[in-house]
Amino acid sequence: MYQRDYILRMIEQAGVMVGRVMHLARNKRMQEAVELLQQAMKEMLGLGSKLIGALSVKDLIALLSKDGELDSAKVLALGDLMKAQSELQREGGEEAAAQRTAKKSLELLLIGREYDARGELREEFNRRIEEALDITGRAGLNEGILSRIVGYYEEQGSYAWAEDALFYRLEVLQGAGRELERRAVVEEGIRMYERWVLLEDATLQAGGLSAEEAEEGLRTLRQLKITQSQ
Numbered sequence: 001m002y003q004r005d006y007i008l009r010m011i012e013q014a015g016v017m018v019g020r021v022m023h024l025a026r027n028k029r030m031q032e033a034v035e036l037l038q039q040a041m042k043e044m045l046g047l048g049s050k051l052i053g054a055l056s057v058k059d060l061i062a063l064l065s066k067d068g069e070l071d072s073a074k075v076l077a078l079g080d081l082m083k084a085q086s087e088l089q090r091e092g093g094e095e096a097a098a099q100r101t102a103k104k105s106l107e108l109l110l111i112g113r114e115y116d117a118r119g120e121l122r123e124e125f126n127r128r129i130e131e132a133l134d135i136t137g138r139a140g141l142n143e144g145i146l147s148r149i150v151g152y153y154e155e156q157g158s159y160a161w162a163e164d165a166l167f168y169r170l171e172v173l174q175g176a177g178r179e180l181e182r183r184a185v186v187e188e189g190i191r192m193y194e195r196w197v198l199l200e201d202a203t204l205q206a207g208g209l210s211a212e213e214a215e216e217g218l219r220t221l222r223q224l225k226i227t228q229s230q
Contacts, residue, residue, distance in 0.1 A: 004120075006073055007072060007073040007076070007121065009073075010044070010073035010074065010076070010077045011073065011076055011077060011080070011124065013044060013077070014040070014044065014076070014077035014080040014081055015080065017036070017037070017040040017044070017081070017084075018080050018081065018083070018084045020036060021033045021036050021037045021040070021084050021088070022084060022087065024036060025087070025088055025091055030088065030091065030092060033088055034088060037049065037081060037084055037085055037088065040081060041078075041081055044074075044077055044081075045064070045074055045077065045078055045081075047060075047063065047078075049085065052078070052082070053100075053101070057104055057107045057108050057111065060078070060104075060108060061075075061108070061111055061112075064078070070112065070115040072112055072115065072116055072121055075108060075109065075112035075115075076109075076112070076121070076124055076125070076128065078105075078108065079105050079108060079109045079112070079128045079132070080128070082101055082102075082104065082105035082108070083102070083105055083128075083131065083132065083135075085101050086098045086099075086101040086102040086105065086135060089101060098135075099135075099136065099140070102132055102135040102136045103136050103140075103141065103142075103145065105128075105132050106129065106132035106133065106136055106141075106145060107144070107145050107148070109125055109128050109129050109132060110129060110145065110148040110149065110152060111148070112125060113125035113126070113129065113152070114148070126156070129152065133149075138164075138165065138168055141172075142172075143169060143172050143173060143176075143178075143181070146165055146168060146169040146172060147169060147185075149165045150162050150165045150166050150169060150192075153165060154192060157203070157206065157207045158207050158208065159196060159204055159207035159208060159209040159214070160207060160208030160209045161208065162192070162207075163209065163213075163217060166185075166189050166192070169185060170182060170185055170186070170189075173185060179228075182228075183225075183228050186221055186224055186225050186228065187225070189217075189221045190218065190221045190222060190225065193214055193217050193218035193221060194218065196209070196214040196217075196218075197211070197214050197215055197218060199214075
């Protein structure tokens with residue numbers, strides 16, 4: 001109960017701060033909005049905005065963990081604050097910075113969701129992930145984020161989206177000349193389709209994919225595997 005109350009309190013505090021920040025931004029008080037957001041990050045998370053921007057997601061996860069356990073409340077709160085930061089950057093004409101912040105927030109939330117083994121905060125993570133994806137789109141996402149998005153969509157039962165993300169991931173690896181990794185992803189994709197072809201047609205269709213499309217996807221990847229080995 002204490003843990004749940006703590007999480008809800010952190011989320012509520014972040015929501016209040018984001019509301020105040022965006023109110024200032026709407027009233028063209030951008031400098032005040034930026035300063036308030038920086039203050040919120042420091043007070044709630046013990047991290048300055050510059051440090052958050054400089055650190056990798058892996059390092060942020062480490063800082064938000066204690067004794068090997070990730071503080072999910074802080075991950076969710078940071079996701080909310082980074083979304084606000086991305087919006088402020090976009091309002092200030094810093095589109096590239098806004099995209100970097102949004103992508104980092106997306107990756108942070110995807111990893112945080114994976115740590116939520118019991119699924120107690122699944123809806124909280126899912127909503128924020130979808131909001132982050134609305135901002136970032138999938139174009140330009142790195143392979144590491146795409147790998148997590150494939151798993152996220154499959155777990156959600158969004159099979160058509162998972163398929164699209166998988167093939168985009170393969171394109172990214174091909175474009176980067178990372179052939180060994182691409183072969184491994186083909187193997188992952190084959191296993192994924194092998195799971196899907198065992199599902200009921202209605203289940204697949206609810207996820208935007210037909211049984212025929214699942215079979216076709218499996219054939220495509222098996223053929224790609226043969227081509228890669230030649």
